[in-house]
Amino acid sequence: MRINHNIQALNAYRNLYTNQMSISKNLEKLSSGMRINRAADDAAGLAISEKMRSQIRGLKQAERNSMDGISLMQTAEGAMTEVHSMLQRMRELAVQAANDTNTKEDREAIQKEIDQLKLEIDSIAAKTEFNTRKLLDGSSAVDTQFSNANPTNLLTVPTVVDPAMESGDYQVTVEMGTISAVKKLTQPGAGVKSTDVIASDLTELQDQELKLGEYSIVVTDIVVDDSTIPATKSATIEVFDPDGFSLGKKASQIAQASSNVIQIGTAPKMIEIDTSQISLAGTAKIKIEYEAEFSVKRHDGTTYQDITFKKKITTENGVIKHGGLELLFGTNMTAGDSQFTLTNKALSFQIGANTNQNVMIDVPQLSTVKLGIDEINVLDHESANDAIFKLEKAITQISAVRSKLGATQNRLEHTINNLQVTHENLSSAESRIRDADMALEMTEFTKNNILNQSAQAMLAQANQLPQGVLQLLQS
Known part of the structure; x- marks a missing residue:
């Protein structure tokens, strides 16, 4: 028996300490309520859950960002709704002014209303803002400007x-020797069965x-002359352009046995028609x-490098979409390199x-100058008809911008739904790592409490x- 070292007491104390x-x-x-309160509780679990926490908080903020983005677009779209309404009214007035039942004084009165509507469109373009950020004045647009002589003849x-x-600086190239005309008969009529007309x-x-x-x-x-053998047909032929x-x-x-080509229009807007292809x-x-x-190429500081393959x-109606660009050509397309400068002020x-998990939104300037209606007048029949055409194009332009914003808004709504689902599932995973299972912990506490009391008794x-x-x- 020893009294200097009470091994049994030391053993009981060690177990008591462990239980405590x-x-x-x-x-x-x-x-x-947390399973991990310090790194020592679960070092690997802490690292994983902290990474998840940063994702969760980021997702929650991204959700709020998307909602703010929708609010911004709704503000811009609301302003464009009014511009749309004014353009429709201006077109209505132009149609009214094109009628020659109006006197000079009548057309001047109509012009006064059109002038006021133009002023209001410019006012909306200059003043519409969200959180003090201008939306329709071009400060959120992506602008391009030619930096050379436009040898490809973009319109x-x-x-x-x-x-x-x-x-940056970009270049659009039409490859030499690859240009060919493509003709397609979209509506047979007048006896025309071939594009050779x-x-x-x-x-x-x-x-x-x-x-x-x-x-x-x-x-x-159509006039048929039976006095000739064979009988001949004549007709009046009119050609309308895509506008x-x-x-x-x-x-x-018409309807001759051999080719008969006539020219309709005057240079530089003239087209040749083979009347032998027309019979009705x-x-x-x-x-x-x-x-x-x-x-499409981009300048890298030294030379132009391809960003798209040839x-x-x-x-399609003179338009191609390639390399993130929309290019409008006329029938005078030629091969060459058109260089332009791109200034991107789009909202991110x-x-x-x-x-880099972002979406870019650009809102073009919507002033009367950009819409092409700053100089329209309805003071005579010809001017009023020209105004109708220009207003129609402006309405189409506004419709395209509103459509793009609406589509982006729908996209962001789906983004929000996805963020919410991802946030929910990440939170569930993080909870399994970080949160305490209260039932299990209470069971462990009860066991350890009993062991602690037993250890105290054994130490005694x-x-x-x-x-x-x-x-x-x-x-």
């Missing part, structure tokens, strides 16, 4: 359809300032488009928890063991 530490941890978890500067494109070849088309798209050949006033404007009309024999009264429609190989594309909405018993030595000393 376990009870302490149980109480900490039960009182905090307008390139329009950016991908607002994520970086600011348009006799203008590629070179002749490129010499004219015509638009690509659908041309209408209208045949009327619906008449290039001109001409009387000519009616309307035929033929699309004239171009096919060519296109590529691709053979057929225009952070719709994800991580770097072990402390009594050395007193047995006294019995030896008394004998």
Whole structure:
């Protein structure tokens, strides 16, 4: 028997200490509701759950960002709704003014209302803002401007359809020797069964300032001359361009046995028609488009580098979409390199928890100058008709912008739904790692509490063991 080292007491004390530490941890978890209160509780679990927490908080903020983005777009769209209404009213007034029942004074009165509506459109474009950020004055747009002589003969500067494109110098290339005219009969009529009714070849088309798209050949006033053998037919032939404007009309024999080409219109807007292809009264429609190989390049500080592969594309109403750009060509397309500068001021909405998880929104300037209606007047019949055409284009332009914003808004609503689902599932996973299972912890606490009481009792018993030595000393 030894009294200097009470091994049984030390053993009981060690177990008591262990039980007390376990009870302490149980109480900490039960009182905090967390399974991990410090890194020592679960080092790997802490690292994983902290990463999840950053994602969860980022997702929650991205959800709020998306909602703010929708609010911004709704503000812009609300302003454009009023611009749309004013354009519709201006078009209505232009139609009214085009009628020659109006006197000079009547048209001047109509013009006064149009002028006021133009002022209000410019006012809305300049003043509409969200959180002090201007929306419709062009400060949130992606602008392009030619930096050379436009050798490919684009009708307008390139329009950016991908607002994520970086600011810089770009080049659109139409590959040499790849341009060809494509004709398609979209509406048979007037006995026309072939696109050969348009006799203008590629070179002749490129010499004219015509638009690509659908041309209408209208045949009327058929006259049959039976005095000749064989009998001959004559008709009035009128050609309308893709915008619906008449290039001109001409009387000519039709349905001849051999080719008979006439010119309708005057240079530089003239087209050749083979009247031998026409045999009846009616309307035929033929699309004239171009096919060519296109590529888009960006200047890297030294030279222009491809950002797209060369691709053979057929225009659609003179338009191609390639490399994030929308390019409008006329029939005078030529091969070459058109260079332009792109300035990107689009709004970036952070719709994800991580770097570069964003969506770019560009809102073009919507002043009367940009809409092309700043100088319209209805003071005579011709001017009023021209105003109708320009207002129609402005209405189409506003509709396209509103449509794009509406589509983006729908996209963000789906983004919000996805963020909410992801947030929910990540929170569930993080909870399994970080949160305490209260039932399990209470079970552990009960077990450890009983063990603690038992250890205390055993320590008391072990402390009594050395007193047995006294019995030896008394004998």
